[in-house]
Amino acid sequence: MIRDVIGEIVKGAIDEIWGTKITPLDVLIEVEKPQSEFGDYAVNVAFALSKLLHFGPNEIAGSLVRKLNEKRTPEIAKVEAAGGYINFFLSSEYLQKELSKIAEDKNFGLNETLKGKTVMIEYTDPNPFKLFHIGHLMSNTIGESIARLYEASGAKVIRANYQGDVGLHVAKAIWEMKKEKILPRDVVMETLARVYAIGSKSYEDAEEESAVKKEIAEINEKIYEKSDSEINNLYNSGRKVSLDNFEVMYKKLGTKFDVYFFESEMGEEGKETVLGNPKIFKKSEGAIVFKGEDYGLHTRVFINSKGLPTYEAKELGLNKKKFELYPLDLSIIITGNEIDEYFRVLLKVMELIMPEVAEKTVHISHGMLRLPSGKMSSRTGDVITAEWLISEIKSRLKEKENKDKGLTGEEKENNSEQIAIGAMKYSILRQALGHDIIFDFDKSLSLEGDSGPYAQYAYARLKSILSKAENYDARSADMAVLKEKSELELIKQLLELPEVIKYSGEKLAPHHLVKYIHELASAMNHFYESIRILTDEDVPRRQARLVLVETAAAILKTGLGLLGVKVLEKI
């Protein structure tokens, strides 16, 4: 890569000038990307050298530039010293040559740093009997993007989904279903949304030791024991309706899970694990707990006073099972950040009782999507569902629909769905993980500028140009005719892709890729505003420009694909 080339020649120059005084190991040569007006790449070794050599950074940078200018490298057109920095400008010849290479490289951008590794990524994790809300949308969007980034680095990715099909939330819903005398066969999604909201409100409003709380606790136990046939029937029906509903959403979002885990399957394993480690867990007030305070954490209950495993115990079972079922090199769990500290306790417990699992398990979290009024909650019923959000974006898109491009009704519908989902995913992935997104429609969900639709639109325009073009061929076109600034800037941008993919994957940070995509789409828009393509009289140049358009479109498609955003040929 070009960074390595620059690093090498700088190292060579340092060695030639000061070889007797310092070794190249004394200083770390970092090649970074400065603001574009300073150059394409910059090296700041002069600052570090100035301390070792007792000269000013400016003077040292100047000496290095003089040395670098003595022998030219074909990749570099110009080297400058400025304010202690050494700035490098790439040559047109280099850019043109690279473009011909990537124009024919179908796998451009991908790398093999994780080849042979198996990685499980657990994400989305919705709970049957509850709605699929925007929190799940966030988890799904982030998890899917990270899964794709890992695949782009050569890993075998197993997409996992852990769904909470037992627990108090289910009991609350069934309690209300029983009260309303709902028959199992009549249960639909709307029923579940309603009974859960009412059941959970009743639970919250009820006094301690009240009949309501007792009844719900009793149902919870019966679900666990599967001892009551009426409850079993309601449970089975509600569970299936929920899961089918989730499946529709996964398909819409473009996720296909390889494995589903259920909370109901983890209780036994988890309970055994806890009981099998009496040195780690302690009895306290009738429950079995882990005293986190000994490790600077807090105490958590693993088996409650009724003898039932809590979520914590089940999570132990789950993580154990993951490694029993698959030869994992890494297990990533994605959740909301409100359970960060809970997870720190859990990981500490895992470290103590299954260190081989713990050391390969990573928990990363995202912030909450918040309403301006406060925390989003599905308990009180003011939940924002994924379904609602997508349809709301769709209706906002209608206001700015383009004039007719000869699309059928079906194509239009598919377009608006994909643009809405793209806009939503883009705005989730746009910011670094872990921070809350204050969900204000007009502010946080942009459809212009740095947004999904902007990138999809740039792609559609390139495709539109290509669809009107005569035959052109990447093998015969000579890229040396591409000399305009906008052309060269676009090529530079294209060449960044491999590094961005690698970096975003390593850092588990899709937002770096999002930033790149915006810069790429912006370079494209600038490019086709400033030059003519189809009407260019110079035939060889027209051919070369078409190859550039085609390559740029392919790279934008790759990049958006890694975000889980679909491109559209026509908008």
Added chain:
RNA sequence: GUCCCCAUAGCUCAGCGGAAGAGCGUCUCCCUCCGGAGGAGAAGGUCGGAGGUUCAAAUCCUCCUGGGGAUACCA
């Protein structure tokens, strides 16, 4: 109380040891021209405050202030 996370332009956010950035919003321009969900330009910041480390701090450390989360049988 204790423990985590956060504070950068009017708003939403990048940057996380080297040269203050993007989008939106505001103000100017650009459709005889391959799609205006677009392009060109301008205004706008002592990076919450105070110390410290460093040749160099938005970035690292300490304290303070303000916001969010967690803190025993929900997840």
